[in-house]
Amino acid sequence: MGKNEFLEAKESALKSLETACVEQKVDEGILQILELINRIEGFYTSSSCAGRIVLLQIPQIGDKRGATFLGVWHRTIEIKELKAAATNATKGVLWLLAQAPILHIGAQTLEPANMMVKTAISCGFKNSAIKSVGKKIRIEICSTERLDAPIGRDGCLFCNDEHLSLLVEISNEVIERSRKKIDRLVKKVEKFDVC
Amino acid sequence: MGKNEFLEAKESALKSLETACVEQKVDEGILQILELINRIEGFYTSSSCAGRIVLLQIPQIGDKRGATFLGVWHRTIEIKELKAAATNATKGVLWLLAQAPILHIGAQTLEPANMMVKTAISCGFKNSAIKSVGKKIRIEICSTERLDAPIGRDGCLFCNDEHLSLLVEISNEVIERSRKKIDRLVKKVEKFDVC
Numbered sequence: 001m002g003k004n005e006f007l008e009a010k011e012s013a014l015k016s017l018e019t020a021c022v023e024q025k026v027d028e029g030i031l032q033i034l035e036l037i038n039r040i041e042g043f044y045t046s047s048s049c050a051g052r053i054v055l056l057q058i059p060q061i062g063d064k065r066g067a068t069f070l071g072v073w074h075r076t077i078e079i080k081e082l083k084a085a086a087t088n089a090t091k092g093v094l095w096l097l098a099q100a101p102i103l104h105i106g107a108q109t110l111e112p113a114n115m116m117v118k119t120a121i122s123c124g125f126k127n128s129a130i131k132s133v134g135k136k137i138r139i140e141i142c143s144t145e146r147l148d149a150p151i152g153r154d155g156c157l158f159c160n161d162e163h164l165s166l167l168v169e170i171s172n173e174v175i176e177r178s179r180k181k182i183d184r185l186v187k188k189v190e191k192f193d194v195c
Numbered sequence: 196m197g198k199n200e201f202l203e204a205k206e207s208a209l210k211s212l213e214t215a216c217v218e219q220k221v222d223e224g225i226l227q228i229l230e231l232i233n234r235i236e237g238f239y240t241s242s243s244c245a246g247r248i249v250l251l252q253i254p255q256i257g258d259k260r261g262a263t264f265l266g267v268w269h270r271t272i273e274i275k276e277l278k279a280a281a282t283n284a285t286k287g288v289l290w291l292l293a294q295a296p297i298l299h300i301g302a303q304t305l306e307p308a309n310m311m312v313k314t315a316i317s318c319g320f321k322n323s324a325i326k327s328v329g330k331k332i333r334i335e336i337c338s339t340e341r342l343d344a345p346i347g348r349d350g351c352l353f354c355n356d357e358h359l360s361l362l363v364e365i366s367n368e369v370i371e372r373s374r375k376k377i378d379r380l381v382k383k384v385e386k387f388d389v390c
Contacts, residue, residue: 093361110305110328114328114329129324132309133309134313146343147344147345148342148343150342150361150365158354158358159353159354162348163346166345
C-alpha cells in the first residue's frame with residue numbers, strides 16, 4: 001500500500017472513530033488505547049471492542065446470522081441482570097459469552113506491524129497476529145481468556161443459582177483481566193517507537 | 196531466515212512428526228493435511244491438533260499450569276463418558292472445552308505464507324493468521340467454533356442431564372464441523388501452488 005493510500009485509509013478510519021465517539025458507540029474502556037495507537041505514524045485502528053459479557057440466543061447451532069443479543073455488558077455484571085435478560089429468551093440455544101478485548105489495526109509497513117504484535121503479546125494479548133500482509137496490512141490484538149457456555153434452550157435457563165454464580169464470577173474475571181491488560185498495553189504503546 | 200536455515204528447521208520438524216507418528220501421538224484426523232503441507236516447498240508443520248473435547252479441572256481461575264486433564268477425546272463423545280470422567284474431579288473449577296483444529300506452520304517466505312492463510316480462511320478457518328514475521332515466519336490455522344463452559348466446582352458437576360445433553364451435542368458439533376473443514380482444506384492444499 002502506498003503512503004498516500006495508507007494516509008487516506010487512516011483519515012477515513014479516524015473520521016469513523018470520531019463519529020462513533022459522538023454517537024457514544026465506542027467502549028469507554030478502550031478509547032485511550034485507540035487514541036494512543038492512532039497517534040503513531042503508520043498505524044490506525046478500526047472496529048474494536050473493550051471486552052464484553054453477552055447473552056446470546058442462537059436459533060440453530062452455527063446460525064450466527066439469526067442470533068439475537070438478549071444482553072450486552074461492557075462491564076462486570078450481577079446474577080440478577082443475567083436472569084432478567086434471560087427472561088426474554090424464546091427459541092434456540094442460550095449462550096453466555098465473556099469476550100476479551102479485540103483491537104483491529106491497520107499498519108503501513110510490516111516491521112512496525114510485527115513489533116506491535118509482539119508488544120501486545122508481551123502485555124498478555126497472546127492471540128495477537130498479523131491477519132493479512134497483502135495490499136493492506138491488518139493486525140488483530142486479542143487475548144485468550146473467554147467463556148463460551150451454552151446455558152439454556154428454548155426459553156429455559158438450565159443453570160441453578162450455584163452454577164449461575166460460577167458463570168458470572170468467571171465472566172467478571174474475564175472483564176477485569178481485560179482491563180488490566182489494556183492498562184499494560186497503554187503503558188507500552190505510550191513508549192512505542194517505530195524508528 | 197536463509198534457505199539453509201529453513202531447510203534445517205523443516206528437516207527437524209519432519210523428524211519430530213515422524214517420531215510422534217511412531218509413538219502414536221499424532222491425531223489421525225490431521226495426519227493427511229500435515230503430510231500435504233509438508234510436501235510443499237517452503238512450508239513445514241509443527242505441533243498441531245485435529246480438534247478435541249476436553250474435561251479440565253483448574254484449581255484457581257487463570258491457573259492453567261495447575262490444570263488437570265480429566266478427559267481428552269479427539270472424537271465425538273457420549274454423555275456417559277463425560278459423566279464418568281467427571282467422577283475424578285476433586286478441587287477447583289471443572290471446564291468442558293470443545294476445541295477446533297489448530298495447525299502451526301513454518302513458512303520460508305511471506306507471500307506464500309499469506310496465501311496459505313487466505314486458503315485456510317476460505318475453508319472456514321477464520322481465525323487463521325501470521326503469528327510472526329521476524330526471523331521465522333509462523334502461521335496458525337484455526338477456526339472460531341468453540342465451547343468453553345465452566346460446568347462444576349470442587350468435585351460437583353452442576354449440570355442436569357438436559358444441560359449435559361446440550362453441552363455434548365454442541366461439543367460433538369464442533370468436532371464434526373472441524374472434520375469437514377479439514378476435508379475442505381485437504382482439497383485446497385492438494386492444489387496449492389506457490390509459484
